[in-house]
Amino acid sequence: EKTRKGFVTDLLEKFGDDPLTPEVLDDLEALLLRADVGVNATDQIITALRRRLNEEVLDSKEGFRFLKQQLCQIVNKPIKNSNQEVLAPKHKSLNIWLLVGVNGVGKTTTLGKLAHLALRSGYTALIAAADTFRAAAVQQVQIWGRRSGVSVIANETPNADPAAIVFDAIGAAKSKEIELLLVDTAGRLQTKNNLMEELAKIRRIIDRLAPEAIVESLLVLDASQGQNGLNQAMSFAESANLTGVVITKLDGSSRGGVAFAVASEAKLPIRFIGAGERLQDLKPFNSFEFVEALLANR
Amino acid sequence: MFDDLSASFEDAIKGLRGENKISEENIGPALKQVRRALLEADVSLSVVKEFVAEVGQKAIGAEVVRGVKPGQKFVEVVKQELVEVMGGENAPLANVSEKPTVILMAGLQGAGKTTATAKLALHLKDQGRKALMVAADVYRPAAIEQLTTLGSQIDIDVFSLGSNLKPEQIAASGLEKARNEGFDTLLVDTAGRLQIDSEMMDEMVRIRSAVNPDEVLLVVDSMIGQEAAELTRAFHEKVGITGAVLTKLDGDSRGGAALSIKKISGKPIKFIGTGEKVEALEPFHPERMASRILGMGDVLTLVEKA
Numbered sequence: 317e318k319t320r321k322g323f324v325t326d327l328l329e330k331f332g333d334d335p336l337t338p339e340v341l342d343d344l345e346a347l348l349l350r351a352d353v354g355v356n357a358t359d360q361i362i363t364a365l366r367r368r369l370n371e372e373v374l375d376s377k378e379g380f381r382f383l384k385q386q387l388c389q390i391v392n393k394p395i396k397n398s399n400q401e402v403l404a405p406k407h408k409s410l411n412i413w414l415l416v417g418v419n420g421v422g423k424t425t426t427l428g429k430l431a432h433l434a435l436r437s438g439y440t441a442l443i444a445a446a447d448t449f450r451a452a453a454v455q456q457v458q459i460w461g462r463r464s465g466v467s468v469i470a471n472e473t474p475n476a477d478p479a480a481i482v483f484d485a486i487g488a489a490k491s492k493e494i495e496l497l498l499v500d501t502a503g504r505l506q507t508k509n510n511l512m513e514e515l516a517k518i519r520r521i522i523d524r525l526a527p528e529a530i531v532e533s534l535l536v537l538d539a540s541q542g543q544n545g546l547n548q549a550m551s552f553a554e555s556a557n558l559t560g561v562v563i564t565k566l567d568g569s570s571r572g573g574v575a576f577a578v579a580s581e582a583k584l585p586i587r588f589i590g591a592g593e594r595l596q597d598l599k600p601f602n603s604f605e606f607v608e609a610l611l612a613n614r
Numbered sequence: 615m616f617d618d619l620s621a622s623f624e625d626a627i628k629g630l631r632g633e634n635k636i637s638e639e640n641i642g643p644a645l646k647q648v649r650r651a652l653l654e655a656d657v658s659l660s661v662v663k664e665f666v667a668e669v670g671q672k673a674i675g676a677e678v679v680r681g682v683k684p685g686q687k688f689v690e691v692v693k694q695e696l697v698e699v700m701g702g703e704n705a706p707l708a709n710v711s712e713k714p715t716v717i718l719m720a721g722l723q724g725a726g727k728t729t730a731t732a733k734l735a736l737h738l739k740d741q742g743r744k745a746l747m748v749a750a751d752v753y754r755p756a757a758i759e760q761l762t763t764l765g766s767q768i769d770i771d772v773f774s775l776g777s778n779l780k781p782e783q784i785a786a787s788g789l790e791k792a793r794n795e796g797f798d799t800l801l802v803d804t805a806g807r808l809q810i811d812s813e814m815m816d817e818m819v820r821i822r823s824a825v826n827p828d829e830v831l832l833v834v835d836s837m838i839g840q841e842a843a844e845l846t847r848a849f850h851e852k853v854g855i856t857g858a859v860l861t862k863l864d865g866d867s868r869g870g871a872a873l874s875i876k877k878i879s880g881k882p883i884k885f886i887g888t889g890e891k892v893e894a895l896e897p898f899h900p901e902r903m904a905s906r907i908l909g910m911g912d913v914l915t916l917v918e919k920a
């Protein structure tokens with residue numbers, strides 16, 4: 317568990333009990349910027365801290381506590397608003413989880429991990445291989461299906477209609493009384509209107525064919541991405557009717573700070589964290605851990 | 615986003631309006647806006663700091679010709695400097711006399727290495743050079759099938775030995791085949807790896823030793839954030855890169871990584887990826903990249919109005 321080590325914020329050691337000085341604030345600003353929090357969000361966070369410092373003298377410890385609280389609040393708000401602390405499929409119902417996002421962020425891998433998690437948690441599950449575009453995308457999903465022990469509905473004809481596969485998969489899910497249908501989609505940049513329209517079409521098919529289903533539309537966001545992550549969230553929210561976010565590759569050195577802008581501006585709850593390439597490298601999101609890791613010294 | 619940026623530049627330029635020269639006193643706000651613009655474009659913080667300091671020096675010394683407003687001059691200096699840092703002429707791919715030329719692909723997971731390998735093979739084919747692609751990613755599910763599929767799309771041979779051998783062994787066998795069968799260029803696709811994963815970085819070093827490449831290309835996703843600098847530093851120190859490929863520029867990322875990569879490694883960005891299709895490869899143009907990073911289209915019209 318590479319990322320879960322070193323979660324202690326050792327910044328405190330660096331700054332001790334001294335009152336927060338402008339230099340420390342500058343260091344904090346740099347820390348947030350380097351974690352991809354973004355200029356605007358960083359400004360807001362540091363300004364709030366400054367305002368607080370105008371009211372009373374804070375030592376570093378209290379200053380950090382205040383900062384962490386603020387960061388936690390930002391990511392917790394959409395979770396609170398969703399009335400669902402932890403995302404889980406509802407037993408004995410059809411749940412359809414759609415994984416969407418730009419190219420190469422980890423959609424298919426996350427789907428494999430979710431399939432494994434679902435089976436281990438006692439759900440019946442099925443996978444729809446609706447990326448018919450990328451070279452060997454179907455073979456990749458099939459390997460994840462085998463690893464997790466979940467069947468895959470696929471059509472190996474290149475460029476087969478993804479909506480048709482989703483159509484078939486919903487039929488199969490209903491007849492087999494599947495509880496969780498996981499849908500893999502092709503990566504697409506949010507600027508490609510035709511591809512975004514294709515996604516909207518998949519979404520409409522789901523809503524028409526399975527109006528009773530509980531649908532989660534999850535944006536997969538690569539932690540190493542920078543400020544473009546917010547553009548992604550805004551566009552996919554519109555086309556795919558997003559309900560949440562998964563952040564991947566947190567086993568790397570990137571902190572995924574753009575998630576704060578995504579949470580506050582796209583108002584999306586973060587649901588899972590991916591931290592590795594293996595079946596078991598997926599965790600439910602925990603705001604406390606996320607913020608600690610973000611601020612941990614490098 | 616672009617609107618924000620032009621608005622912020624407008625403020626900076628206003629600050630310089632009415633002044634008759636760019637001085638240490640009046641340049642502050644303008645430099646702050648440059649810092650902001652670069653950070654918003656995902657240029658790494660350390661690189662931003664260095665760049666802003668350099669631009670400050672140049673701008674203060676810059677002659678303001680009669681009839682040219684200081685704001686206009688300032689924006690020009692910033693852009694010029696960006697273009698200069700990102701490198702003058704377009705750098706071609708290595709092409710050595712003792713065949714085959716060996717090109718090794720490296721980078722983070724999902725950056726676009728496999729796609730770029732196929733794109734380069736096609737590019738070489740168009741130049742009459744015959745490439746062999748080697749499938750040396752033994753980890754990612756269906757990585758070999760992916761390269762094989764791409765190979766058959768563009769009619770380029772793919773060498774693979776399954777996923778039970780070590781990548782360095784596969785790469786070495788590929789090189790032998792290329793030598794024996796008279797291929798012009800060997801392109802080695804490798805698995806994605808984190809620069810902090812020391813085992814995987816060691817493996818990369820072993821692959822390099824096995825094929826002794828003429829070119830090591832770091833493939834970087836243009837949407838990457840602040841880690842671009844550390845990523846480049848680590849790959850360059852450990853493996854030694856000769857250039858980079860910046861991918862997924864068909865999106866709306868500002869691509870600040872271009873500046874970080876060049877500034878940290880001193881190596882040129884040789885190509886950009888502009889689509890998922892195998893044809894979507896273009897040479898890198900520093901001038902266009904500078905405009906993109908600054909959102910310059912907007913800024914220039916603004917300056918003209920000012």
Ligand SMILES: Nc1nc2c(ncn2[C@@H]2O[C@H](COP(=O)(O)OP(=O)(O)OP(=O)(O)O)[C@@H](O)[C@H]2O)c(=O)[nH]1
Pocket residue numbers: 417418419420421422423424425426447450453501502503504536564565566567568590591592593597723724754806808
């Ligand atoms: N280190 C690390 N690598 C990951 C993680 N999740 C995915 N990857 C890797 O990232 C690469 C891309 O993953 P995919 O699951 O194929 O991504 P995708 O979004 O489905 O890609 P496209 O379908 O091509 O758009 C693969 O090499 C994965 O092994 C993670 O949490 N950590």
Ligand SMILES: Nc1nc2c(ncn2[C@@H]2O[C@H](COP(=O)(O)OP(=O)(O)OP(=O)(O)O)[C@@H](O)[C@H]2O)c(=O)[nH]1
Pocket residue numbers: 419420450503505721722723724725726727728729730751754757804805806807833861862863864886887888889890894
């Ligand atoms: N839009 C766009 N997509 C690209 C570009 N280059 C690659 N891709 C897509 O990005 C995703 C990842 O590309 P790959 O070539 O599999 O990346 P990789 O670095 O080999 O990934 P791993 O082997 O898993 O580390 C795929 O969906 C590609 O189609 C590009 O220039 N533009």
Ligand SMILES: [Mg+2]
Pocket residue numbers: 423424425447453500501502503
């Ligand atoms: Mg995929």
Ligand SMILES: [Mg+2]
Pocket residue numbers: 727728729751754757803804805806
């Ligand atoms: Mg690959």
